[in-house]
Amino acid sequence: MSSAKSREALVQELEEAMRRSSAQGVMYGQAVAEVAGISNSDMECMDILLLEGRVTAGRLAEVTGLTTGAITGVVDRMEKAGYVRRERDESDRRKVFISVIEEKAAEIGKFYVPMQEAMLKVWSSYTEDELRLLLRFANDGHKGVLEATAALKSVIDTPPEQRAKLKMPPKSRR
Amino acid sequence: MSSAKSREALVQELEEAMRRSSAQGVMYGQAVAEVAGISNSDMECMDILLLEGRVTAGRLAEVTGLTTGAITGVVDRMEKAGYVRRERDESDRRKVFISVIEEKAAEIGKFYVPMQEAMLKVWSSYTEDELRLLLRFANDGHKGVLEATAALKSVIDTPPEQRAKLKMPPKSRR
DNA sequence: GCCTAATATCTTATAAACTAAGATAATTAG
DNA sequence: CTAATTATCTTAGTTTATAAGATATTAGGC
Numbered sequence: 001m002s003s004a005k006s007r008e009a010l011v012q013e014l015e016e017a018m019r020r021s022s023a024q025g026v027m028y029g030q031a032v033a034e035v036a037g038i039s040n041s042d043m044e045c046m047d048i049l050l051l052e053g054r055v056t057a058g059r060l061a062e063v064t065g066l067t068t069g070a071i072t073g074v075v076d077r078m079e080k081a082g083y084v085r086r087e088r089d090e091s092d093r094r095k096v097f098i099s100v101i102e103e104k105a106a107e108i109g110k111f112y113v114p115m116q117e118a119m120l121k122v123w124s125s126y127t128e129d130e131l132r133l134l135l136r137f138a139n140d141g142h143k144g145v146l147e148a149t150a151a152l153k154s155v156i157d158t159p160p161e162q163r164a165k166l167k168m169p170p171k172s173r174r
Numbered sequence: 175m176s177s178a179k180s181r182e183a184l185v186q187e188l189e190e191a192m193r194r195s196s197a198q199g200v201m202y203g204q205a206v207a208e209v210a211g212i213s214n215s216d217m218e219c220m221d222i223l224l225l226e227g228r229v230t231a232g233r234l235a236e237v238t239g240l241t242t243g244a245i246t247g248v249v250d251r252m253e254k255a256g257y258v259r260r261e262r263d264e265s266d267r268r269k270v271f272i273s274v275i276e277e278k279a280a281e282i283g284k285f286y287v288p289m290q291e292a293m294l295k296v297w298s299s300y301t302e303d304e305l306r307l308l309l310r311f312a313n314d315g316h317k318g319v320l321e322a323t324a325a326l327k328s329v330i331d332t333p334p335e336q337r338a339k340l341k342m343p344p345k346s347r348r
Numbered sequence: 349g350c351c352t353a354a355t356a357t358c359t360t361a362t363a364a365a366c367t368a369a370g371a372t373a374a375t376t377a378g
Numbered sequence: 379c380t381a382a383t384t385a386t387c388t389t390a391g392t393t394t395a396t397a398a399g400a401t402a403t404t405a406g407g408c
Contacts, residue, residue, distance in 0.1 A: 010305045011297055015290065016225075017312035023221060024319040025196050026203070030239060031326050039365075047197065058385060065204060070366055072387055077365095094374045094385040114325035116189065118318035123185055125314070131184050133304055134311055138191035140299070144292035145198040151288035152205050213394075232356055244395055246358055251394095268356040268403045 032111045038081065041066065045074050046083060046100075046108060054099040056089075083108070206285045212255070215240065219248050220257060220274075220282060228273040230263075257282070 005013075033043040045060050061071045075098055078084045082104045089095035123131060179187075207217040219234050235245045249272055252258045256278045263269035297305060 005306075007302055007305070010302065010309065011294070014297065014305060014309050014312060015293065017309060017316065018293075019221075020225070021312055021316035021319055022196060022199050023218075023225075024316055024323065026200060026218070027237075027239070028319055028323050028326065029200070031323055034239070035326060041365080044200075056385080057387095061386095065201075065208065067367055068386060069368080069388075073365065092375070092385085096386065111326060115319070115322040118322035118325070119189065119192070119315070120185065122311075122314045122318040123188065126311075128181055128184065130307055131181070131188060132179075133307060135184060135188050135191060137296075137300075137308055138188060138195055140296045141293070142191060142195035142198060144296045145195055145202055145289070148289040148292040149198065149202050149205055151292075152202065152209060152285060215394080230356080231358095235357095241396060242357060243359075243397080247394065266356085266404070270357065 028115055032108075035111050036108050038077070041070070042074050042078055045071075045078065045098075046105065049084065049098060049100045050105060050109075054087075054097050057096045057098060060098065202289060206282070209285050210282050212251070215244070216248050216252055219245075219252065219272075220279070223258065223272060223274045224279060224283070228261075228271050231270045231272060234272065 029043065030040060033040050036043070038046075041064065044064055048060065048063055049055060057071050057075060058068065060066075060074070061068045064071070066074070075084065075086065075096075078098075079086060082101060084098050084100055087097045087099055089097055123134075126134070203217065204214060207214050210217070212220075215238065218238055222234060222237055223229060231245050231249060232242065234240075234248070235242045238245070240248070249258065249260065249270075252272075253260060256275060258272050258274055261271045261273055263271055297308075300308070
């Protein structure tokens with residue numbers, strides 16, 4: 001019974017299942033923001049900061065897609081709440097680095113514990129070989145999403161006249 | 175030699191890889207909303223509608239975590255833009271079902287094409303047995319995230335005195 | 349059947365957070 | 379040195395959210 005389901009049906013089920021669980025993942029993030037008492041955008045910036053450590057205001061704007069003005073607001077709020085600190089770059093004094101204050105940020109990290117525990121529980125029912133496959137998929141998937149994001153964004157940058165039918169050559173920016 | 179990587183290391187890598195790709199997934203969603211010219215919340219509601227087909231305003235509020243007043247606004251905007259239509263339930267005339275207008279919704283669906291293509295490309299490099307494993311994981315994962323969301327929300331309802339310490343995850347080294 | 353409570357959505361006033369445009373300040377190039 | 383560029387912040391106005399309560403419908407107890 002190697003084909004109880006056709007490959008096509010399998011792929012379709014996969015698509016739907018992935019969509020559902022990623023939607024639920026988004027909602028988890030919102031719930032964390034709510035419990036932590038900070039806005040969604042602030043939370044997203046914290047995530048970036050926790051991953052990259054020390055980032056300029058401009059890069060936050062770039063990554064989140066917010067305007068620099070909005071980022072000023074985000075950083076004001078997070079600084080006031082004690083999560084981050086502004087540090088002017090001494091070699092280029094226009095730049096402002098935002099850096100995480102670890103002790104305070106750890107309070108937020110706690111809210112990810114239920115998620116980590118749930119995932120550990122799920123993974124505990126898989127063999128090591130299966131986990132290796134999942135890891136391969138997570139990495140392949142990440143690359144795929146990056147690719148898709150680039151393809152989609154090239155649509156944004158295409159002037160409306162030319163936008164009629166979408167093509168995929170990723171346009172190099174910056 | 176069945177463990178080139180220890181199970182623990184594997185799980186940790188998985189955790190990080192999943193976090194990265196889901197963060198990228200969130201960004202894809204934002205990009206779609208931007209290209210489609212509708213807000214993030216509106217987009218989220220559209221996603222729910224596309225999945226469930228026909229949903230009451232109250233359920234949208236429940237699922238998204240927005241107030242019913244905010245949902246009124248969301249539906250007003252989407253109705254005005256022609257994506258959905260309000261339908262009063264004849265058997266309980268307090269209820270308002272929101273249902274998708276397929277032809278118009280397809281315009282949004284088109285922005286998911288780059289993502290679908292990227293995923294198809296990824297999946298094409300897996301065997302059917304492997305796809306079945308991925309499907310199992312997607313479903314298990316969804317259940318896990320639901321569980322985690324519930325666990326997190328129970329923290330909201332816990333009085334602050336008892337909320338003091340949650341277990342921290344095993345310190346992740348990067 | 350009638351009154352009260354509960355449910356589902358919408359309305360209003362107000363607040364939060366965003367954008368667009370432009371001000372400020374520092375750096376780089378000619 | 380001056381002009382152009384870069385990075386962030388400020389301001390005015392808009393969008394989208396909340397909280398509280400209005401409106402309309404249904405359900406339950408007597």
